[in-house]
Amino acid sequence: MARIAELHQGLVPPSTAAPATGAATTSPTAFASALQGATSSTGLAGADGASTALGFSGAAGTTAAASTAAAGATGTATTAGQRALQLAQAEVGQAEQPPGSNDSPRIADYRTATAGSGVGPWCAYFVSWAAKNAGAPLGEAGQGFGGVSAVSSWAQRTGRWTPAAAGQPPQAGDLVVWGGQHIGIVESVDADGKIHTIEGNSSNMVTRRTHDSSGDGASGYVRLG
Known part of the structure; x- marks a missing residue:
């Protein structure tokens, strides 16, 4: 019976020990995918959209509108x-x-x-x-x-x-x-x-x-x- 137990133990693959630090091992491809997702969610990848939301593009638009209004006022002085x-x-x-x-x-x-x-x-x-x-x-x-x-x-x-x-x-x-x-x-x-x-x-x-x-x-x- 002892011999049978030894043979059975030999058929079980050894377990992979986790790193001592407890950090998960991640493949480069998985890391890149995770980074891309995180970047998009924080708005960095969508910087133009974030600028619009914060008003930078809007500020430029407002300035343009003000310039147009000023030009229009001058233009009426015929x-x-x-x-x-x-x-x-x-x-x-x-x-x-x-x-x-x-x-x-x-x-x-x-x-x-x-x-x-x-x-x-x-x-x-x-x-x-x-x-x-x-x-x-x-x-x-x-x-x-x-x-x-x-x-x-x-x-x-x-x-x-x-x-x-x-x-x-x-x-x-x-x-x-x-x-x-x-x-x-x-x-x-x-x-x-x-x-x-x-x-x-x-x-x-x-x-x-x-x-x-x-x-x-x-x-x-x-x-x-």
Whole structure:
């Protein structure tokens, strides 16, 4: 019987001992497959998709959209008046330093558009600056104007003047004149006739204002082109 047991034991293959560390032995092929699966699941293999999820591609898209919007805004400025309006819009909030002085470094820039200008009421300097930088300087010689009456006189001489009494609503980019006292630029006109403007030297700064359909007594409008 002992001999039979020995023969039986000899027929059983020896067991494979596990490594002392207890780590499983993995074939190179299996390891590569496991790595590929792990990489995909963490998003490294799908880096473009992960970037989109994190907003990087989206940020680029947003920037492109913003650039397109900016280009579209510039593209809408097809007339000198519209270009002057865009320039005026960028100046809203510029104020006298100190208040009541009719001066500041920025207001001094507005005066450079008018020949012979000096520190003083600057609403006409402001529209002269916007018109000049829009490529449509005021005056026969492009000299700009420091007085409101001079602007309206020039506009009437050159066929650019529309009296408010004519009842024709202004367009965005037109200059709006109140006698010899004040001048601004039309930003928009509502369906009910309200006129929105941007005006220099209004409350000592470049300010947005809203007027009724008569322009609150405006005397007329100047078409820059």
